[in-house]
Every structure is written in structure tokens, then in C-alpha cells.
Amino acid sequence: MSALDLAAFRATPLTKEPFDYLILPGFLKPEARAAINADYxxxxxxxxxxxxxxxYGPAFASLIGELRGDAVRAAFEEKFEIDLTDRPTMITVRGRCWERDGSVHTDSVTKLITVLIYMNSSWEDSGGRLRLLRSGEDLEDYVAEVPPEEGTLIAFRRSDHSWHGHKPFVGPRRVIQLNWVTSRRVLRYETRRHRYSAFMKKLFQRAS
Known part of the structure; x- marks a missing residue:
């Protein structure tokens, strides 16, 4: 059984301004969330x-397999009117946020589509809520603010004006990030970069 509500995804219109994006609470089906969160x-x-x-555990692994599958790729191709054939996927996870996270940015030019799936059972804090912005100048000039609640999807096309960020938050904040990137060379580079960063964080944690 699919953990993703692709029918709801297809039915959700793409917002075109200030850049192409959509927001879908409930993209991850309610009946799938407990097992995936337990295996996160x-x-x-x-x-x-x-x-x-x-x-990670089998329920999370099954979700990752689905995200990498043809049905998901086809749904995003149709929604964003983009050919993702032979465009590799890169998936990373986050589990904690610190005060330096959330700075306003657009994502690197090597990313074509960014997908965020949040995995937090509830969210009361004013920080950590992603804002989609009209410009890179003002975090308060936003068109949408999204609490990172379990099952919620944000997807957008990377562009020179796909500005986003969030107010500071320190603590647990689970998010799965999927990107279609421009080439396998980029995928190898980004994977090495993330591995090195993870290694340095582990060393720092041991030393502190």
C-alpha cells in the first residue's frame, strides 16, 4: 500500500507566484505515519x-523506495511540467535544528526541484515554520508560512527567486528532503559534501 497520497498531490494546484510551489498537508497518509516515524x-x-x-527501519525504507519510484517522478514531472528523465535524486534527512538554521536562501543552481516532507507530530513554536518569500531581503515578506507538521509536503522549482527560510528554532525538527539534481556528478559531489559535514559534526560532538 502506498504511503503517499498522489491523488491529492495531482489535485493540488501549482502556485506560480512568486515562484512555482505547492503545499500539501496530508501528503503522507495518516495510516502510514506512525510506522514511518518509528523507523525514522x-x-x-x-x-x-x-x-x-x-x-533506519523498514517502514522508512519503504517510503524512500516509493519516493525514488517512477510514479512519484511522473507526478512531479506533470505538476511542474519538467522532464526528470535521467535526473538523479538526492535524499537527506534532518532531525534537529539549531539557531543558525533557517537563513534565507534559494537553493543551489544544481537543484531542479526541492521536496520537503515534515515528520513532527505537532508544532506549536513560532520558529521553524518555513516561509516562502517574495524576495531575499525580508523574512517577514512571505506569501506562505508552513508549520513542519507530520505528513506535510512543500515542493518548489528552484530559481533565482525561490527565496525561503524560517525564524530560529532549537530542538527536534524532522524533515525529509528530496531533490532532483542536474547530473550524477552533482549527486556524487553533494553526497561527499554531506558525508564530510556529518563526519565533522560527529567529531565535534565527541570532542565537546
Missing amino acids: PQVTRPGSFPLSEVT
């Missing part, structure tokens, strides 16, 4: 971690 990687440090650097 135990990430205790801030930062993004490639799947090769974490361990």
Missing part, C-alpha cells in the same frame, strides 16, 4: 545527513 533515523545532531550516514 535517529538524528541527534543538526545538519542534513545522506541516507548512507544514518540507520
